[in-house]
Amino acid sequence: MTNAAYVCEQIKAAKAVCILCHTRPDGDTLGSAFALARVCRVLGTPARVLLADPPAARLSFLCCPDFLAAPGQPDELVISVDVASPAQLGSLCETWCDRVDLKIDHHATAVPFGRFCWVEPDAAATGELIYEIAREAGARDARTADLIYAAVCSDTGGFRYSNTTARSFGVAADLILWGANVADVAERLFDRQSVGECRAIGDVYANMRFACGGRLVSVLIPAERRAALGTTEEDYSNASALLRTVEGVELSVSIRQQSDQPTKYRVSMRSRDPIDCAALCARLGGGGHVRAAGATLTAPGPAQAEEQIIRLCAEVFHA
Numbered sequence: 001m002t003n004a005a006y007v008c009e010q011i012k013a014a015k016a017v018c019i020l021c022h023t024r025p026d027g028d029t030l031g032s033a034f035a036l037a038r039v040c041r042v043l044g045t046p047a048r049v050l051l052a053d054p055p056a057a058r059l060s061f062l063c064c065p066d067f068l069a070a071p072g073q074p075d076e077l078v079i080s081v082d083v084a085s086p087a088q089l090g091s092l093c094e095t096w097c098d099r100v101d102l103k104i105d106h107h108a109t110a111v112p113f114g115r116f117c118w119v120e121p122d123a124a125a126t127g128e129l130i131y132e133i134a135r136e137a138g139a140r141d142a143r144t145a146d147l148i149y150a151a152v153c154s155d156t157g158g159f160r161y162s163n164t165t166a167r168s169f170g171v172a173a174d175l176i177l178w179g180a181n182v183a184d185v186a187e188r189l190f191d192r193q194s195v196g197e198c199r200a201i202g203d204v205y206a207n208m209r210f211a212c213g214g215r216l217v218s219v220l221i222p223a224e225r226r227a228a229l230g231t232t233e234e235d236y237s238n239a240s241a242l243l244r245t246v247e248g249v250e251l252s253v254s255i256r257q258q259s260d261q262p263t264k265y266r267v268s269m270r271s272r273d274p275i276d277c278a279a280l281c282a283r284l285g286g287g288g289h290v291r292a293a294g295a296t297l298t299a300p301g302p303a304q305a306e307e308q309i310i311r312l313c314a315e316v317f318h319a
């Protein structure tokens with residue numbers, strides 16, 4: 001039996017399904033979760049989706065309110081999607097991390113949890129696995145296709161990143177046949193920016209700091225500066241990806257001080273071949289993918305956080 005067939009059997013046998021997303025939900029975890037909820041409905045099992053954090057406004061088109069509002073039921077089958085480790089469940093972890101039945105994920109740094117794990121590090125997105133489940137279940141409608149397409153599009157940067165494979169395009173081709181609106185999804189994911197995000201872009205480029213002969217670039221984003229600019233921490237979610245576009249840069253890092261916990265810093269990295277961001281972030285207790293990873297750092301002040309990160313990152317150029 002394939003994994004997809006097994007997941008469908010489990011869903012059919014369950015009284016209800018509860019689907020868990022990771023913290024700071026991205027297009028992959030949201031698209032995968034709501035597509036899977038629709039699959040459950042097609043298989044005759046009610047489903048709900050739980051989010052530890054509210055989605056960014058840009059991604060709210062992926063959320064189906066009826067699955068968010070659905071009440072909990074006893075003996076739910078619990079499925080996590082795109083969640084690499086229990087810690088990534090955030091506030092959901094306390095109640096749910098020991099109750100996960102099926103873990104569906106594609107992170108190479110995935111920590112096994114749950115009764116049954118389906119983890120494919122070669123899949124560009126968890127959406128590629130959800131596609132197999134939807135196909136198996138016969139849930140091939142346009143809305144489901146849009147959700148899965150958004151998941152794959154999101155994690156591949158619009159089918160441009162190095163994780164993109166023939167399989168990704170094969171999945172996309174099928175989703176178009178199911179009715180996915182590729183132009184609409186891509187426009188919503190990549191061609192819309194809030195005023196705050198535009199201000200953040202200006203701030204990132206104005207505060208670039210180069211090291212290692214221009215191969216390493218970082219930006220420190222203190223809470224105080226965000227308050228002065230009227231930007232939020234989320235407005236900077238693309239900062240490290242923006243900096244990777246700078247000519248000569250091989251590793252880019254954004255360091256965002258948390259507003260509610262000023263000694264905590266959210267670190268996000270992007271790299272070019274062969275630099276392994278996941279390995280660097282793992283040394284800070286974080287994880288992710290080879291070209292895109294993140295971690296959380298504790299430091300007494302912004303300058304110390306920045307020095308610590310630059311020192312760590314500079315090691316890859318001096319090895």
Ligand SMILES: [Mn+2]
Nearest residue numbers: 028082126155
């Ligand atoms: Mn993903």
